[in-house]
Amino acid sequence: MSAKVIYGDQLAQTLRDEMKTEVATLNKRGIHPKLVVILIGDDPASKSYVSGKQKAADYIGIQSELISLPTETSEDELLDLIRQLNKATDVNGILVQLPLPKHIDEQLIIETIDPTKDVDGFHPINIGKMMTNQATFLPCTPYGILTMLKLMNIEIAGKHAVIIGRSHIVGKPVGQLLLNEHATVTYCHSKTTNLKELVKLADIVVVAVGRAHMIDQSYIKAGATVIDVGVNRIEDGSLTGDVVFDSVKEKAAYLTPVPKGVGPMTITMLMKNTIKAAINQVTK
Numbered sequence: 001m002s003a004k005v006i007y008g009d010q011l012a013q014t015l016r017d018e019m020k021t022e023v024a025t026l027n028k029r030g031i032h033p034k035l036v037v038i039l040i041g042d043d044p045a046s047k048s049y050v051s052g053k054q055k056a057a058d059y060i061g062i063q064s065e066l067i068s069l070p071t072e073t074s075e076d077e078l079l080d081l082i083r084q085l086n087k088a089t090d091v092n093g094i095l096v097q098l099p100l101p102k103h104i105d106e107q108l109i110i111e112t113i114d115p116t117k118d119v120d121g122f123h124p125i126n127i128g129k130m131m132t133n134q135a136t137f138l139p140c141t142p143y144g145i146l147t148m149l150k151l152m153n154i155e156i157a158g159k160h161a162v163i164i165g166r167s168h169i170v171g172k173p174v175g176q177l178l179l180n181e182h183a184t185v186t187y188c189h190s191k192t193t194n195l196k197e198l199v200k201l202a203d204i205v206v207v208a209v210g211r212a213h214m215i216d217q218s219y220i221k222a223g224a225t226v227i228d229v230g231v232n233r234i235e236d237g238s239l240t241g242d243v244v245f246d247s248v249k250e251k252a253a254y255l256t257p258v259p260k261g262v263g264p265m266t267i268t269m270l271m272k273n274t275i276k277a278a279i280n281q282v283t284k
C-alpha cells in the first residue's frame, strides 16, 4: 500500500482563492478585515510563522499589521497595547505570537484579548464554547486538520482517533474537535506507558509532539490516516515532521507531509477566523 499524500498547501491555495473573492465582496460593503499580529523578541521560528501569516493576508486582501517589540517589553506594556487594540474599531483580529518571553504571563495575555477578536481561539471563553459545540473561533491548527479531513472525505464519526501530544494549541483542542465530530478519542502523552499499543488501534493518528522521526510504520494500523503536526529543524537545516514519512507511507491510507502539510492550513484558518471576526463585528 502507498498512502495518498494530503497536500495541505494545495488545499490551502483553493481556500485562499475563495477567501480572496469573499474579501473583495466584503470590501464593496465597506468591510475591511484587519488582523494585528504582535511578535515579541526575535525567535527565528516565530518570525518565519509570522511572515507566512503576512503573506497569506496580503494574498487574500486582509489588512495586516505586524507589531514587533523587543524581548525586554514588559508585561504591562503588552497588556496596554492589547487593551488599545481591543478598543480599536478598525482591528478585527488580534494574535500574540507564542511562546512569549518568560517574564510575561502567557495566560494573562490570552485572557486580556477581547474574545470577539481572539482569532487564535485561545481565550477560555472560546475554548469553553468549542467544548460545548457552540459557534466560535476554533484554534487554527486543529481547525486546519479538521478541514483537511473533511476536504479529503475521510470519515471521522465512529472512528478511533489517537492524539499524541496534549498541548493547549494542538493536542487537546484537536481531540475535542474530533470528539465533536463523533470520533472515539484517546490522548497519549509523555507519561503514556503503552504508546505503540494504543496508536496501533487508531484509524486517525494526530502526531503533535515536536520530536523528529518519532513515529514509524511499526506504530501504524494498515489503512490509517496519519496527520503530522511536527515541525522540526534537523542538522542539515531542513524541516521534518514527527513521522518517518517514507516508512509510514507504506502502511497508511492517508498521510500529511512536512512541509506543505498542516502548516499552510493553520495559516489559512487564521485568515478564515479573521474574516469571521470582521463579519461578526459589523453585524452584532
Ligand code: GUN
Pocket: 095, 096, 097, 098, 099, 120, 140, 141, 169
Ligand atoms: N505559536 C505556535 N503556534 C501558534 C499559534 O497557532 N498561535 C499563536 N499565537 N502562537 C503560536
